[in-house]
Amino acid sequence: MNKKKWKPIIPPCRSTTLTIKSVSSPKNSKDNHNKKLLVPLYPMERTAVLERFDVDRVRKDFPILTRTVNGKPLVYLDNGATTQKPRQVIDAIVDYYTQLNSNVHRGVHHLSQLATDAFEVTRRKLQPFINAAHEHEIILTKGTTESINLVASCYGKAFVNAGDELIISAMEHHSNIVPWQILCEERGATLHVVPISDAGELDMEAYQSLLNERTKLVAITYVSNALGTINPAKEIITLAHAVGAPVLLDAAQAIQHLSIDVQALDVDFLAFSGHKMYGPTGVGVLYGKEKWLNAMPPYQSGGEMIKEVTFAKTTYNELPFKFEAGTPNIEAGICLAHAIDYITELGLDNIARHEHDLLTYATGQLLEIPGIRIVGTAKEKSSVISFLLDGAHPYDVGVILDKLGVAVRTGHHCTQPLMDRFAIPGTVRASLAMYNTREEMDVLVAAVKRASAMLL
Ligand code: PLP
Numbered sequence: 001m002n003k004k005k006w007k008p009i010i011p012p013c014r015s016t017t018l019t020i021k022s023v024s025s026p027k028n029s030k031d032n033h034n035k036k037l038l039v040p041l042y043p044m045e046r047t048a049v050l051e052r053f054d055v056d057r058v059r060k061d062f063p064i065l066t067r068t069v070n071g072k073p074l075v076y077l078d079n080g081a082t083t084q085k086p087r088q089v090i091d092a093i094v095d096y097y098t099q100l101n102s103n104v105h106r107g108v109h110h111l112s113q114l115a116t117d118a119f120e121v122t123r124r125k126l127q128p129f130i131n132a133a134h135e136h137e138i139i140l141t142k143g144t145t146e147s148i149n150l151v152a153s154c155y156g157k158a159f160v161n162a163g164d165e166l167i168i169s170a171m172e173h174h175s176n177i178v179p180w181q182i183l184c185e186e187r188g189a190t191l192h193v194v195p196i197s198d199a200g201e202l203d204m205e206a207y208q209s210l211l212n213e214r215t216k217l218v219a220i221t222y223v224s225n226a227l228g229t230i231n232p233a234k235e236i237i238t239l240a241h242a243v244g245a246p247v248l249l250d251a252a253q254a255i256q257h258l259s260i261d262v263q264a265l266d267v268d269f270l271a272f273s274g275h276k277m278y279g280p281t282g283v284g285v286l287y288g289k290e291k292w293l294n295a296m297p298p299y300q301s302g303g304e305m306i307k308e309v310t311f312a313k314t315t316y317n318e319l320p321f322k323f324e325a326g327t328p329n330i331e332a333g334i335c336l337a338h339a340i341d342y343i344t345e346l347g348l349d350n351i352a353r354h355e356h357d358l359l360t361y362a363t364g365q366l367l368e369i370p371g372i373r374i375v376g377t378a379k380e381k382s383s384v385i386s387f388l389l390d391g392a393h394p395y396d397v398g399v400i401l402d403k404l405g406v407a408v409r410t411g412h413h414c415t416q417p418l419m420d421r422f423a424i425p426g427t428v429r430a431s432l433a434m435y436n437t438r439e440e441m442d443v444l445v446a447a448v449k450r451a452s453a454m455l456l
Helices: 055-060 087-099 110-130 144-159 178-187 204-210 233-242 290-295 330-346 348-366 394-403 416-421 438-455
Strands: 138-141 165-169 190-194 215-221 247-250 269-273 284-288 306-309 314-316 372-375 384-389 409-411 427-431
Touching: 087 330, 110 138, 110 284, 110 330, 138 144, 144 178, 144 215, 144 247, 144 269, 144 284, 144 290, 165 178, 165 204, 178 190, 190 204, 204 233, 215 233, 233 247, 284 290, 330 348, 348 372, 348 384, 348 438, 384 438, 394 409, 394 427, 394 438
Parallel strands: 165 190, 165 215, 215 247, 247 269
Antiparallel strands: 138 284, 269 284, 306 314, 372 384, 384 427, 409 427
């Protein structure tokens, strides 16, 4: 099927946001479940930004936050691993399976057309969300890991050869290290690593000295999952472009905290996951500039990515379908639109302000605990607090916190080389999200004090 001829049966979504005085709470779609058929699957109208961020109202949208763990109210601080989902997303998943389940991009029957339209709504919403120039620059993948692997595989095949160089940083997640190592091994290229300071900031002088005409790609995280460092993305990109190298930003930990404009950044590739931005698991995004995506061969092959197949020759589909072989995660793809709406309505600037307040408040309280060491003290920081209690293993601290209802992550956070850089086995990581509160920060601090008293 020629995708260009596809005519959505729903109106295009608005590409701008407007500020209004007040907006009623996002509708609890349970109230009208089964009454307004399919309405929750087409969240076209919720793009107005609220003026006031009301965390209590936000919390009411997340059913899981009312549960207890080990007899204590859940304090969920493992948002870097995955975020909880608002009712709007949860209801949309149920609605999809109860009203719409069908394969996309291939059926003429009614349900298939509805599912296809709903799926494409997500792509249409992602375009203004990151300000991509074109909708077809948005490739829907399984998640950040697959998005990065796609670039490593396809860009690598087209552009990386023996003697070429790639650059990553010392604070990368394994999924932004290993694909490049494999690519370099396959192509005879060299992987360079930008060092970081003790505070966890990129050494920009070292970065500049690594860039040269052999540099074929720079792949760096926008926000570090283990340290919280917000890297100077614009500067990184400008310097790379000066030697003709494109840049991939791993935005897995940025997309839910910062407003991202791919055109203003002039970034070449951007990768992120739905499940870390209050959406479903199993869907992610690769944004790529049209010129690169067109110049790259397909990633996987099979249905959907072809234009025409004969036993003699296959021609490939146009963007974005060239990179979307096989049946996608339809439910997750459709329901990601609800997460985008949810974030858009609250406003990323409002969310960032709230999270920064929590970060400052909790950091100040934690630093008063004797023996605590915060790993990652960059000036520009997102809402991640990685810490150690001197003499205590992070795992033991994590277990005690869990008994007190506080969910944190312990270990190397898929950043083993970073842990080696700091000569530590791992950290305890509290990663904060929009629905966390100052009261929860107090619970965290009290729990860490308790762990300290028990372990030290
Ligand atoms: N990059 C960063 C910075 C991450 O924090 C993560 C996940 O924690 C990933 C990549 C991988 O994301 P996913 O497992 O959703 O593919």
